[in-house]
Amino acid sequence: QVQLVESGGGLVQSGGSLRLSCAASGATSDVYAIAWFRQAPGKEREGVSCITKSDLKYYFLDSVKGRFTITRDNAKNLVYLQMNSLKPEDTAVYYCAADLAVCSNWYLEFDYWGQGTQVTVSS
DSSP: OEEEEEEOOEEEETTOOEEEEEEEEESGGGOOEEEEEEEOTTSOOEEEEEEETTOOEEEOOTTTTTTEEEEEEGGGTEEEEEEOSOOGGGOEEEEEEEESSOOOSOGGGOOEEOOOEEEEEEO
C-alpha cells in the first residue's frame, strides 16, 4: 500500500504562484511514477503532469507547459508541482496519484490517490 498526502493549495490572485507537495509513504519503493491530476467542478479529472522514479517528466496539458514544473525529492519521498503565472482556469482540486507501472494522464490507471488540495485562482 502507498499513502499520499497533498498540501500547498490555497487562494491566489491571477498571475501568482503556488507549490503543491505530495508526500508518499508506505511501499514507496514499488512506485514507478507519481502524477498530478486536477478536477474542476462539473469537469472530468484530467492529468496535469507525471514524473517517473528515473526522473522522466511529462506535461499533459498545453495550457500548463512553461508555467508548471514537476520535481521530486527521492530522499524525502516528496513530489512537487510548482505552478507559476496561475490563471482562473487553473482553479480545481489537485490530486497526486501513484502507480506501480505507468506514467500517464489517464486517471483510471492509477492505483493510489491522495485526498486532494484545493487551488483557487481569483481574477
